[in-house]
Amino acid sequence: TIIVIGSNGQIGTELVADLRSVYGGSNVIASDIREPDYETKNAGPFEFVNVLNKENLAGVINKYKPTQIYLLAALLSATGEQNPKLAWDLNMNGLINVLDFAVEQKISKIYWPSSIAVFGPNSPKEQTPQYCAMDPNTVYGISKLAGERWCEYYFLKHGLDVRSLRYPGLISWKSQPGGGTTDYAVHIFHEALKNGSYESFLSANTELPMMYMNDAIKATIGLMDAEAEKVKIRSSYNVSAVSFTPTELTTEIKKYIPDFTISYKDNDPRQAIADSWPKSIDDSRARQDWGWKHDFNMKKMTEDMILNLKTPTELSK
Numbered sequence: 001t002i003i004v005i006g007s008n009g010q011i012g013t014e015l016v017a018d019l020r021s022v023y024g025g026s027n028v029i030a031s032d033i034r035e036p037d038y039e040t041k042n043a044g045p046f047e048f049v050n051v052l053n054k055e056n057l058a059g060v061i062n063k064y065k066p067t068q069i070y071l072l073a074a075l076l077s078a079t080g081e082q083n084p085k086l087a088w089d090l091n092m093n094g095l096i097n098v099l100d101f102a103v104e105q106k107i108s109k110i111y112w113p114s115s116i117a118v119f120g121p122n123s124p125k126e127q128t129p130q131y132c133a134m135d136p137n138t139v140y141g142i143s144k145l146a147g148e149r150w151c152e153y154y155f156l157k158h159g160l161d162v163r164s165l166r167y168p169g170l171i172s173w174k175s176q177p178g179g180g181t182t183d184y185a186v187h188i189f190h191e192a193l194k195n196g197s198y199e200s201f202l203s204a205n206t207e208l209p210m211m212y213m214n215d216a217i218k219a220t221i222g223l224m225d226a227e228a229e230k231v232k233i234r235s236s237y238n239v240s241a242v243s244f245t246p247t248e249l250t251t252e253i254k255k256y257i258p259d260f261t262i263s264y265k266d267n268d269p270r271q272a273i274a275d276s277w278p279k280s281i282d283d284s285r286a287r288q289d290w291g292w293k294h295d296f297n298m299k300k301m302t303e304d305m306i307l308n309l310k311t312p313t314e315l316s317k
């Protein structure tokens, strides 16, 4: 069995559904600190799991004896800045609790997401390499950088097969984003279809690395299915697909909604976060080591988002 912790989030919602289609509904346990939406709840087992509550976590692990755990629970960059101590506690101690149980219970594989947020103002901005100066200045980025070091440490000291990806901004239609800096790239589609206009909290020329959720799930399952010896990086792999600005995304959206207009809110705190991150990522190591390749460019992503949001889809709350 597989346990997905943080299954109600932007990634978890889709990852649970896709893992269930591969492994069977009853073999993938969704878990979070609040009830899932109707669809997830009826497609397989759900458990309340708070990664900061060790006896709760131990109880669920003992109940299901999982062979894999995906730990997705975290506070993201924007919410983390509003609640720095909780972000550090949840992102860091949640990870260490899971790593410890994984060693104790000999769980064969652990997945933990990192982020391009591990890079900072002094990291190269274009085609940011796998290894370089990393001075993240958000609690989220600090916790992800430290988390990468812990993952590699548990691999080296305990032989734990823990694997990780540095996700860029993720864009999806099935699930709402969870308080990040890249959330504009999801909100814009909903607003464009609903109101024909959107006020962006990032400036027109803010270029960020992005990825469609289909590609993010493909990368995640692709990394987890790779033979262990191909996973040569045990901190976290750079992965990417596209990079674009709000202006470029607007131009693409206008091909489907010609009257769509964008405006820009200035001095949003998320602008400083975005400005500290790379504009584009070099993910050649993931492509070399375990055959990563993205499928969705901005054009294909926009088409798929509009197509799916246009039909009356009940969005997960």
Ligand code: VAH
Binding pocket: 076, 077, 078, 115, 116, 117, 140, 167, 168, 169, 170, 179, 180, 181, 182, 183
């Ligand atoms: C965030 N969506 O904005 C997340 C992600 C790279 C961005 O880590 O915080």
